[in-house]
C-alpha cells in the first residue's frame with residue numbers, strides 16, 4: 361500500500377478550547393467557575409466519543425411506524441442512539457436547569473454546556489432549545505397553574521421526570537407570517553379547549569408538551585387574534601389519539617432530528633394567557649431559541665475550524681505542511697477571526713440574557729439584548745454556512761466524502777439561517793428593535809462603543825444604520841419599502 365493520509369483529530373472540545381476557557385475564567389466568579397468544571401469536562405468527553413461514533417458508524421435516521429401489525433395506529437418513532445441518550449445527558453449535566461438558576465451568569469453557564477453538547481447531541485439541542493423557550497415563555501406569562509405543572513418537568517435533573525416541549529407555529533400558509541394560522545381552538549361545553557388543524561413542521565414531535573399558536577373560534581383574522589396554548593401529547597405513556605403524525609420530513613440535513621407534519625384532531629389545550637396577542641406571548645420563547653441557534657451555529661463553526669486547523673498540520677502539499685503554506689495559513693486565520701467575532705457576539709447575548717432575566721441589567725443592556733438577539737442569530741446563521749463550506753474545501757476532495765464525517769457539518773449548517781426566523785425576517789426584527797421602545801437607550805449604548813472605536817469606517821457605517829432605522833420608524837409607502845429593502849445590509853453591518 362502506498363501513502364496513507366492521517367485523519368484529522370478532534371482536540372478535547374472543552375479542555376483544549378482556549379476561547380471558551382478564557383471566557384468562563386473572565387466572566388464567572390471563582391466559585392461558580394469551579395462548580396461547572398466537571399459538567400463541562402464530561403460533556404467535552406461525550407462530544408469526543410460522539411465524533412468517533414460519527415466517523416465509525418453508518419449514520420441513521422429516525423423511523424416512523426404508523427401502524428402495528430394488527431392495524432392499530434401507533435405513530436411510533438425509533439430514535440438514533442444519541443437521541444436515546446439525550447434525556448440522561450441533559451439532566452445529569454443540568455443543561456437546561458443551569459440556565460434557570462437565580463444568578464446573572466446562569467445563561468452563560470447554560471450556553472457553555474449547549475456549545476459543548478450540540479454536535480454530539482445530533483440536534484437533540486433543537487427540542488431542548490424549544491423546551492427552554494417554553495419554560496421561559498411560561499414564566500413570563502405568570503400562569504401559575506401551567507408553571508407549576510410543566511416547569512418541574514422541563515427543568516428536571518431526573519431523566520425519568522424530564523419532558524421536552526415543542527413549538528408549534530409554522531403552518532403551510534405561513535412560517536414567517538404566522539398571522540395566516542389556520543389551526544382553530546374550540547371550547548367544549550365543559551370549558552375544555554381543543555385544537556383542530558395541521559402543523560407543518562414539528563421538530564419535537566417525540567416531546568411530551570408544546571406551545572402552539574391557534575385562532576380561538578370566532579376571533580378575527582390576522583396575527584393579533586391568535587392565542588397561545590399549552591398542550592400535552594402523552595397519556596399514560598401513549599401518544600394521545602388527537603395528535604396524528606402524518607410523516608417525517610425528508611430533509612437536506614439535521615437527519616437525526618425527527619421533524620414531523622402533524623394533525624391536531626381535538627387535542628386538549630390550555631390558554632397560556634389572554635385569548636389574543638399569542639405572538640407577543642410566544643416572543644420570549646423565540647428570543648431564547650434564537651440565542652440557542654446562535655450558540656449552536658458557533659459550535660458548528662468551531663468544530664469545522666478545529667478539524668481544518670488540525671488537518672493543516674498533517675497534510676503536506678508542495679514540500680511542506682498546509683499550515684506552513686502562507687496562503688492556506690492566511691485562509692485559516694481569516695476564518696478564525698470571523699469565528700471568534702461570532703463567538704464573542706453569541707456569548708454576549710447569553711451574558712445579557714442572564715443579566716436581564718435576573719434583573720441585574722441596566723435599561724441600556726436590556727435594550728441591547730433585544731437588538732443583539734436577532735443580529736446574533738442572523739449573522740451566525742449565515743456565517744456557519746460560509747465557514748463550514750470553506751472548512752470542507754480545506755480538506756480538498758476528502759471534505760466532500762461522507763464517511764469523513766465532514767459533509768454533514770455543511771448540510772446541517774444550512775438550517776441555522778432558515779428556522780427560528782429567516783435572515784430577512786430577523787433583519788426586519790432588528791429594525792423593529794432599533795426603532796422600538798428604547799431607541800434612546802440603545803443609541804446611548806452603541807454611542808459608547810463607537811466612542812471607544814478607532815475604526816472610522818465602522819463608526820460611520822453604524823451611524824448610517826441607526827439613522828436609517830429611525831427614518832424607517834416614521835416612513836410611509838415607497839420610502840418605507842426602500843428602507844426595508846436595505847434591512848439585511850443594515851443588520852449585517854451592525855452585527856459585524
Ligand code: MFK
Nearest residue numbers: 485486489527529536583639640643652653656779780781
Ligand atoms: C439547535 C439550535 C436551536 C434552535 C432550535 C430551533 C428549532 C426550530 C423551531 C422553529 O423554527 S419554530 C418556528 C419559529 N418561527 C418563527 O421564528 C417565526 C418567524 N416570524 C417572525 O418572527 C415574525 O416577525 C412574527 C411571527 C413575530 C411576526 O408576527 P406579527 O404578529 O405579524 O408581528 P408583530 O406585530 O411585529 O409582533 C407582535 C407582537 O410581538 C409585538 O408586540 P406588541 O403586541 O406588544 O406590539 C412585537 O413587538 C412582539 N414581538 C415580535 N417579535 C418579538 C417581539 N417581542 C420581543 N421579541 C421578539 N423577537
Ligand code: FAD
Nearest residue numbers: 527528529530534535536561562563779780781782784785
Ligand atoms: P416563508 O415564510 O414562506 O419564507 C419564504 C422566504 O420569504 C424566506 O426567504 C423569507 O426570508 C422570505 N420572507 C418572508 N417574509 C418576508 C418579508 N416580510 N420580507 C422579506 N422576506 C421575507 N416550525 C415550527 O413551528 N416548529 C418546529 O419545530 C419547526 N421545526 C423546523 C425544522 C426544520 C428542519 C426546518 C427547516 C423548519 C422548521 N420549522 C419549524 C419551520 C421554520 O420555522 C419555517 O420554515 C421558517 O420560519 C420559515 O417559514 P416558511 O417555511 O413558511 O417560509
